[in-house]
Amino acid sequence: MGKYTIGVDYGSLSGRAVLVEVESGKELATAVKEYTHGVMDVFLPDGQTKLENDWALQHPNDYLEVLQITIPQVLKESGVSAVDVIGVAIDFTACTVLPIKDDGTPLCMMDQFSNHPHSYVKLWKHHAAQDEANRLNEIAEERGEDFLKRYGGKISSEWMIPKVWQILNEAPEIYEAADQIVEATDWVTSQLTGEIRRSSCTAGYKAIWHKQDGYPSKGFFKALDPRLENVVEEKLTNEIFSIGLKAGEITEKAAELTGLNPGTAVGIANVDAHVSVPAVGITEPGKLLMIMGTSTCHVLLGEEEKIVPGMCGVVEDGVIPGYMGYEAGQSCVGDHFEWFIDNCVPASYYQEAEESNMNIHELLTEKASRLQVGESGLLALDWWNGNRSTLVDADLTGVLIGATLLTKTEEIYRALIEATAYGTRMIIEAFRNNGVPVNEVYACGGIAEKNSFMMQIYSDVINMEIKISESSQTPALGSAMFGAVAAGKDRGGYDSITDAAKVMGRVKDDTYMPINDNAKVYEQLYAEYEKLYDYFGRGENNVMKTLKNIKKNML
Template identity: 35%
Template sequence: MQVSDYTIGIDFGSDSVRALIVDVTTGEEIATGVSYYPRWKKQQYCDAAANRFRQHPLDYTESMTDAVRQAVAEAPDGVADRVIALAVDTTGSTPVAVDESGTPLALLDRFSENPNAMFVLWKDHTAIGEAAEINAACRAAVTDYTKYEGGIYSSEWFWAKALHVMRDDDAVAKAAYSWVEHCDWIPFLLSGGAQVKNMKRSRCAAGHKALWHPEWGGLPPEEFLTGLDPVLAGMRDRLFDETYTSDEVAGNLTGEWADRLGLPAGIPISVGAFDAHMGAVGGEIEPFHLSKVMGTSTCDMLVVPAGHEGAGAQVKGICGQVDGSVIPGMMGMEAGQSAFGDVYAWFARLVAWPLENVLAKNTSLDEATRTKLIEETRSAIIPQLSEAAEALPISDDILALDWFNGRRTPDADQSLKGAIMGLNLGSDAPRVFRALVESTCYGARRIVERFIEEGIPVEGLIGLGGVAKKSPFIMQTMADVMDRPIRIARSEQTCALGAAMFAAVSAGKYSDVSAAMEKMGGGFDAEYQPDAKRAAVYEGLYQRYLRLGEAIEKETHEDRDDAAAPKPDKRSVAEPSESELL
């Protein structure tokens, strides 16, 4: 009997890490483990009102160890011993300041409680001002370094975050030898990296978020960076020129980490990448099919084969186009929404306020009963809202705008805010929830239209992630608003599955990623077809959504311009000055 080999994909999400053991011959998902970040769960080091979201590196290492150990324990006897490679994906851009050894500063005693020394999560928007400066500098430069980034640099990305932190914290700025992405640090850590200069940097992360491109020799030059701020002096030389696709080996698992994880020592570790990019591979992406990873936010991936005229196009307003960032040999294009599931979670928290602030203080129930009642009710809010909202007819009464965490695509602008209009005294929770769902689907449609406007065809939609798997109501609404069918990948863990596919290529089991997808892909288990009547109604509502967006954007920019304008002398015009009195 043939003995199977296995790979393991480790997926670092916003809230937790998942580990998935996969049979490299059949793609069967053998075992899985999930572990939530303990500090993040308590929202330590975060300030949502200030858009500051930081994660401690110990959350990553502790939860990774726990998740892999769970998967190893769940797997049949002997499976862990036959794991031949591993790969990781992470959120991004999620960078951190490191010392010369590549150690995140938060792992040093003097920075252990300093949020600026921690990983700056993708949805941290504290660097809006720095992003604006980068955009202005790129417009003024001989070379516009944003031209392969959709033409607009975002506060969610590498340089804006690094610059903001270094301006904000002199101690971190002085201690920061370099900066690294989360997806680069984990393979470096697991393979025993000791000098950050030897870290293999992800093509995916560098190309989409750090202004890296072969046209100008890698990263922007020193004079451009120091022109932004002298605090960046010397950083360019301490970063990197070369980048690597995820079918290449970053290093090999050390004996120490092998013991901690319960895996064989010496197995190859793939170069890391972002979750949505590996998720697109796990969801069997095809050329010109938009692969939508739908979770707290969305990340939408599209690949264009080499030689197609679209591969050389510069698509405006997206999150970059990078050769090999998804499938080596194809142009990877990224778009997305800064809030998707987060919009629904926000509304659930809003309507759950009485649970946390009224029921929690109720003394007629014992503490155990109160806690159980709160937890059960909280977990039922979104499913019950979805059921009630689905039963409602489509209405033009309430219209919402999905920019609750700014706008990622098209045309990144993290200063924008969400909106809800048309409320009246009959507006109940299911009706508002339905409007919020529709708004996220309108935002998704706008992304598709931008690709088409820029000459990139969108021939199909593939849905991945938790929302795609768990909410038929949202997916049917998506199909109706888009007026396109959407296929749902069978695997519930496409990001980890995609990582396992890359690991199989790194281990030499497959010649390339396409071959790994063919053998290890799980296929699709659902397809939502648009309803022609509903699609016609949504066409008119979508046009209203666009007009509402234009109005909110205009108002936001006018307020921002007013705030930035020089303030007039507070002294009354009629009041004589001191010199006039003399």
């Protein structure tokens, strides 16, 4: 009898489940549920409580709806009986965090807090804790804190401690009422198993936890704010579980919600980017995976703990047990194009797209692909949502240089694509220059799947071959693999993620190869990008921050 495993991937706008055959890695069914509340960045669900600039919240009930709708749907669509599903695991955007009570109830789902913005889930791209991040980085630097090096020299405002501190600063009553502040991936997993077991992946990359040293010292937290001295014991926990372990089993309550059998193995939770690595078959150093969607994450394995300025983090066992897992990223990739189509594309283009039976991205891509490299005379910086790597500064903003009265919409679209490719090259060079080899490049995610023109640009800009994931649901497949590992070989799964990757992870036969002539021109353009990057990003011209301050004072 065949055995099956389910992975659920929670993205920025929707959750997707995939049901996979364990012995072949074949995906039998997929189901998607858009979040009912989407991303809340203007109002709370009451439609009245206004959110400030740089906020991005979600509703935890949307995550439970994903389980309730997609899991029964993949079971039904595949015709697989729940008895034959041996494991399940999830992955999530991160750092996406929420305050909860000890029994798992999110504060925002309690009447007294439902109108309080700080009681909701803070999505990874909630950037309103930048002040806290800045202060944290200053204090850590003054104290010579060793951990800073492991996070590329700076802790991002997207990560756990700045977000926790923001809650404490702006809503001490919420901080006080929370028994724990937890990553959404660990919370949803606890809704399946009945117990919170925090993952080494989320703790390591997002909460400054280290396998040998644990969290930063009490002295450090006290230096941030005396009220934070015991934050680990009071709101986090010292007990961290390695990815690849079993988090528990499906409870009776979770069985009712999902249609799975009680007792089904549940894997320790993962992050969407990291979980994708084994799903493309990577289990060794030197192979960088780009997970390209709303944002892009770059994940890479290494043998040793090297210090790479501006990376997001290096975590032992953070991706594949036995290796150092490196992460870097760009906070705005798909979002870059989304902003453009929402704000800068004339109605005539939409009309043309409709007449040509294309979506607007496809039309703009098609028009942009008719241009020669360098023909538009444009160059952009990809910082519309700040810069995660290598500058770690959410206060940086976008730049477009070279526009004239003749500049066309598709030229700007192409310049924005190119900007994200230059940003990726900057990251690859940072790894290489600091002793972490990048010998091969892989890509997965919505953009790697949907936009081959963009992938060709990336190949030309980085001047390397790019291999593409075979799965269109790579993170969900990775989670399904971790579900099979949680079940273990005795129950029909695998004993390690490396074993699972050998069978279940794969890439397409067709790859992108750099086009020499294009690569030569991109070399010149990249040199100009590098100059702008340093000029605006490293303090020579702080105009972006000055403008932000003026804007803040006007609000």
